[in-house]
Amino acid sequence: MTDEQRKLEKLRRQLELQHKKLRHIFSIGRESVAILGSQKPEQLDAILQVIADETAELLDSEVASILLIDPKTDLMTIRAAAGISEDVIRKTKIKVGERISGWVAKHKKGLLVLDIEKNPFFVKRNQEKYYTKSLISAPIKINHTVFGVINVNNKHSRRSFEADDLDLLQALADHTALIIRNFDLYKELQELYMKTVQALTEAIDVKDHYTKKHSENVTEYASAIAREMGLSHKKREIVINAAKLHDIGKIGVHDYILTKTGKLTPEEWGEMKSHSLKGVKILEPLTFLSDVVEVIKHHHEHYDGSGYPDGQKGDEISVEAKIMSVADAYDAMTTKRAYAAAMTKEKAIEDLKRQSGKQFDPAVVRAFLKVLKRSKDNNL
Amino acid sequence: MTDEQRKLEKLRRQLELQHKKLRHIFSIGRESVAILGSQKPEQLDAILQVIADETAELLDSEVASILLIDPKTDLMTIRAAAGISEDVIRKTKIKVGERISGWVAKHKKGLLVLDIEKNPFFVKRNQEKYYTKSLISAPIKINHTVFGVINVNNKHSRRSFEADDLDLLQALADHTALIIRNFDLYKELQELYMKTVQALTEAIDVKDHYTKKHSENVTEYASAIAREMGLSHKKREIVINAAKLHDIGKIGVHDYILTKTGKLTPEEWGEMKSHSLKGVKILEPLTFLSDVVEVIKHHHEHYDGSGYPDGQKGDEISVEAKIMSVADAYDAMTTKRAYAAAMTKEKAIEDLKRQSGKQFDPAVVRAFLKVLKRSKDNNL
Numbered sequence: 227m228t229d230e231q232r233k234l235e236k237l238r239r240q241l242e243l244q245h246k247k248l249r250h251i252f253s254i255g256r257e258s259v260a261i262l263g264s265q266k267p268e269q270l271d272a273i274l275q276v277i278a279d280e281t282a283e284l285l286d287s288e289v290a291s292i293l294l295i296d297p298k299t300d301l302m303t304i305r306a307a308a309g310i311s312e313d314v315i316r317k318t319k320i321k322v323g324e325r326i327s328g329w330v331a332k333h334k335k336g337l338l339v340l341d342i343e344k345n346p347f348f349v350k351r352n353q354e355k356y357y358t359k360s361l362i363s364a365p366i367k368i369n370h371t372v373f374g375v376i377n378v379n380n381k382h383s384r385r386s387f388e389a390d391d392l393d394l395l396q397a398l399a400d401h402t403a404l405i406i407r408n409f410d411l412y413k414e415l416q417e418l419y420m421k422t423v424q425a426l427t428e429a430i431d432v433k434d435h436y437t438k439k440h441s442e443n444v445t446e447y448a449s450a451i452a453r454e455m456g457l458s459h460k461k462r463e464i465v466i467n468a469a470k471l472h473d474i475g476k477i478g479v480h481d482y483i484l485t486k487t488g489k490l491t492p493e494e495w496g497e498m499k500s501h502s503l504k505g506v507k508i509l510e511p512l513t514f515l516s517d518v519v520e521v522i523k524h525h526h527e528h529y530d531g532s533g534y535p536d537g538q539k540g541d542e543i544s545v546e547a548k549i550m551s552v553a554d555a556y557d558a559m560t561t562k563r564a565y566a567a568a569m570t571k572e573k574a575i576e577d578l579k580r581q582s583g584k585q586f587d588p589a590v591v592r593a594f595l596k597v598l599k600r601s602k603d604n605n606l
Numbered sequence: 607m608t609d610e611q612r613k614l615e616k617l618r619r620q621l622e623l624q625h626k627k628l629r630h631i632f633s634i635g636r637e638s639v640a641i642l643g644s645q646k647p648e649q650l651d652a653i654l655q656v657i658a659d660e661t662a663e664l665l666d667s668e669v670a671s672i673l674l675i676d677p678k679t680d681l682m683t684i685r686a687a688a689g690i691s692e693d694v695i696r697k698t699k700i701k702v703g704e705r706i707s708g709w710v711a712k713h714k715k716g717l718l719v720l721d722i723e724k725n726p727f728f729v730k731r732n733q734e735k736y737y738t739k740s741l742i743s744a745p746i747k748i749n750h751t752v753f754g755v756i757n758v759n760n761k762h763s764r765r766s767f768e769a770d771d772l773d774l775l776q777a778l779a780d781h782t783a784l785i786i787r788n789f790d791l792y793k794e795l796q797e798l799y800m801k802t803v804q805a806l807t808e809a810i811d812v813k814d815h816y817t818k819k820h821s822e823n824v825t826e827y828a829s830a831i832a833r834e835m836g837l838s839h840k841k842r843e844i845v846i847n848a849a850k851l852h853d854i855g856k857i858g859v860h861d862y863i864l865t866k867t868g869k870l871t872p873e874e875w876g877e878m879k880s881h882s883l884k885g886v887k888i889l890e891p892l893t894f895l896s897d898v899v900e901v902i903k904h905h906h907e908h909y910d911g912s913g914y915p916d917g918q919k920g921d922e923i924s925v926e927a928k929i930m931s932v933a934d935a936y937d938a939m940t941t942k943r944a945y946a947a948a949m950t951k952e953k954a955i956e957d958l959k960r961q962s963g964k965q966f967d968p969a970v971v972r973a974f975l976k977v978l979k980r981s982k983d984n985n986l
């Protein structure tokens with residue numbers, strides 16, 4: 227082989243390596259975006275696993291690990307790894323500030339260690355192979371927020387890592403940070419949806435403890451009817467939130483009307499009926515509840531068109547609103563109220579049957595009767 | 607030059623090019639994560655500009671553009687570009703489904719066009735130089751959600767783009783999609799915070815229109831005092847939200863007590879005083895309001911320790927709560943209420959002065975007097 231052939235050969239190998247790097251970078255990006263679907267917590271683990279595997283490949287190394295910090299305890303655990311035993315993954319707990327990963331997390335700076343045994347943060351454990359002396363570690367961070375670190379060691383070539391390798395690792399860590407932030411924001415948003423509904427039900431409760439208990443019962447009945455009728459997961463969610471909040475407009479109805487034992491005057495009855503539109507007014511700013519608001523608006527429509535506020539009839543009324551209507555009426559009948567004693571279940575069921583096709587959609591009544599029969603058979 | 611020298615030269619150039627690609631990928635990642643700080647809308651534009659510039663460099667091209675879709679109109683506009691005049695950037699509006707960018711957005715697939723003039727979607731415009739025939743375009747998407755497209759054309763070498771180039775562009779588009787999703791989620795979260803507060807103030811309003819108007823006045827006064835006292839932006843935000851929601855617990859106080867014209871019995875007074883803790887109960891699920899909840903809890907503490915619910919005194923009471931207390935009292939005094947006619951401003955100011963050091967913190971009273979004097983001087 228001539229000198230030039232050798233040089234040529236070397237360049238070809240380098241070029242091939244660079245190509246490989248680019249391909250891995252592409253596939254990390256592509257796979258992680260592809261997995262980033264409905265953003266369930268399991269999916270973050272799947273993406274981190276792809277990143278750990280590809281990082282090891284990309285840096286021609288045997289071992290790569292992604293450690294994330296639990297902000298409550300400041301402890302880092304391994305969330306994904308390549309080339310590390312399940313046992314070590316499970317046992318590893320590193321405090322921010324301690325050992326190499328902890329140093330990187332604390333100082334928010336990448337680290338290239340040439341001789342690991344000379345590093346003061348290195349803790350040798352018997353079960354690990356440190357056949358190379360060199361490792362790199364990069365913080366996963368956005369600005370001053372550190373989510374964790376990525377570590378790579380045991381280079382296949384048994385050479386030391388170089389500054390270029392650390393640059394590459396930092397690029398992968400930045401990508402990882404973006405993905406984690408995405409999951410965090412998404413999770414926060416989902417939690418806020420739930421908590422907002424919870425705060426609103428608390429507002430119902432401080433106004434009128436009876437209404438909150440009623441809302442809980444209606445939620446149970448409506449949810450069971452929705453399942454019995456085979457509604458989609460999404461529609462069942464709408465029914466559940468609508469049930470929890472259907473009477474929120476009663477915050478705007480005078481206490482003496484809500485608790486009056488005698489017959490309501492036409493004016494009082496008008497105010498009572500205003501609660502569905504008052505509920506709409508309260509919830510309107512919350513666009514994530516817009517489907518729920520529609521159901522609340524129409525939970526007092528009647529199948530024959532005699533209800534309020536819009537006098538909708540038959541299939542003009544959404545199935546969710548028709549379910550609410552039956553569940554609401556049944557709980558009202560079977561519970562003691564200011565103006566009436568509680569009816570027996572049997573009598574309330576008679577009433578539902580009598581109103582089927584008039585106040586209520588027959589299909590919904592049928593589904594509810596099945597639900598009630600099943601819970602009776604099960605002594606519930 | 608020998609044959610082998612020529613090959614060597616060629617490989618060196620290719621290697622240099624690959625290195626350059628990697629460096630650009632690193633810097634896109636690094637810069638975009640660095641900019642992704644407080645996530646104001648302007649910052650998205652800054653990141654997109656970095657991506658457009660680096661993309662043009664990376665693909666050795668004169669022109670790169672990032673078009674984003676407005677989901678309301680289905681129109682794409684150029685949000686960042688390299689090598690395109692401001693005029694074209696401003697005027698370009700492309701409907702999803704139309705022209706090349708529209709095709710890519712609609713079909714959610716990258717496109718490598720070898721001869722642009724033969725492409726049925728190509729629309730030639732006089733002001734543009736299409737000296738190369740080839741362009742590439744990649745969708746910016748996560749799963750089925752398309753945010754926009756990245757286009758690159760006018761390769762400096764005047765050669766055609768290749769499949770590899772499109773792969774690289776897609777990787778950049780994936781990175782861009784992650785960043786946009788981040789901004790979207792963040793924006794949604796911020797909006798939900800605001801809307802949740804808005805829904806809760808609507809709940810106050812349907813219960814008691816007077817209380818909502820009162821809350822608006824208190825917000826105005828408290829915000830002015832906070833500014834006068836030089837509170838930080840964050841603390842002023844807390845004061846504003848606390849003022850909007852400080853009486854939300856009145857939802858849980860009987861109407862006849864809120865509107866009673868005579869003196870309250872001790873029992874009624876007890877219920878009236880319960881409103882600050884009832885407010886806490888409603889807002890407790892909303893962790894983003896935890897600082898606000900603290901202020902609401904203590905907005906009826908007195909500087910001398912004679913207030914409720916905890917009888918805090920002096921600097922045990924937060925400055926935000928002390929501000930609320932003064933603003934709340936002043937609006938109560940100067941507004942007509944069920945149990946009392948409105949006081950004149952002068953008389954209310956006398957009262958504030960008299961209670962300074964007793965009910966109120968003297969520093970807060972001084973700040974408010976300055977605010978009131980200034981608005982009087984300005985005839986407000």
